[in-house]
Amino acid sequence: SQKIEQNSEALNIQEGKTATLTCNYTNYSPAYLQWYRQDPGRGPVFLLLIRENEKEKRKERLKVTFDTTLKQSLFHITASQPADSATYLCALSPDSSYKLIFGSGTRLLVRP
Amino acid sequence: DAGVTQSPTHLIKTRGQQVTLRCSPISGHKSVSWYQQVLGQGPQFIFQYYEKEERGRGNFPDRFSARQFPNYSSELNVNALLLGDSALYLCASSPAVYSNQPQHFGDGTRLSIL
Numbered sequence: 001s002q003k004i005e006q007n008s009e010a011l012n013i014q015e016g017k018t019a020t021l022t023c024n025y026t027n028y029s030p031a032y033l034q035w036y037r038q039d040p041g042r043g044p045v046f047l048l049l050i051r052e053n054e055k056e057k058r059k060e061r062l063k064v065t066f067d068t069t070l071k072q073s074l075f076h077i078t079a080s081q082p083a084d085s086a087t088y089l090c091a092l093s094p095d096s097s098y099k100l101i102f103g104s105g106t107r108l109l110v111r112p
Numbered sequence: 113d114a115g116v117t118q119s120p121t122h123l124i125k126t127r128g129q130q131v132t133l134r135c136s137p138i139s140g141h142k143s144v145s146w147y148q149q150v151l152g153q154g155p156q157f158i159f160q161y162y163e164k165e166e167r168g169r170g171n172f173p174d175r176f177s178a179r180q181f182p183n184y185s186s187e188l189n190v191n192a193l194l195l196g197d198s199a200l201y202l203c204a205s206s207p208a209v210y211s212n213q214p215q216h217f218g219d220g221t222r223l224s225i226l
Binding site for chain 1: 116145152154170202216218222
């Protein structure tokens with residue numbers, strides 16, 4: 001069956017450290033993978049999109065990798081801050097339309 | 113510029129009732145998608161509309177329907193409400209229908225079924 005999985009356990013790290021979140025998928029061949037941030041009571045906010053032919057994408061303190069062989073994406077936040085505390089969602093589009101399939105998200109807690 | 117706006121922000125209904133949720137996309141965006149997000153889960157795709165036509169439908173019963181208006185705003189209708197329909201309903205817009213574009217989400221309508 002088709003699945004997109006993120007670690008359901010919260011990630012608790014110290015301010016200043018690098019947070020690494022994992023997204024694994026099975027039985028999909030996405031051309032793109034996206035990461036979103038969601039705060040409580042708010043809608044998801046787009047962070048980064050990475051294409052299948054891109055190994056790595058960076059934006060300020062954020063970095064995303066995409067390994068189509070492992071069927072995995074890693075999302076890194078360097079020099080993490082308490083304001084980075086939120087739930088992070090990965091999403092892929094299984095076909096050429098804009099239907100997005102989301103993982104269940106990983107909650108990140110950054111301690112001061 | 114205004115982002116995606118949804119109304120109402122909160123709604124309480126009882127089983128068997130009907131509800132209509134509204135969404136205004138970002139100006140210039142022609143694609144609107146609807147998602148259902150149950151607590152603790154990621155958003156689940158319900159519908160996509162582009163240029164007033166349905167372009168995609170998720171695995172939801174026929175009690176769920178939607179439409180898009182000439183100004184690209186959209187409504188989601190849910191009939192015969194069930195307790196399991198309690199969720200955050202999110203609307204997202206994008207300029208077109210391609211998968212290489214970010215989705216811009218509103219803050220959703222929190223629907224509670226009693």
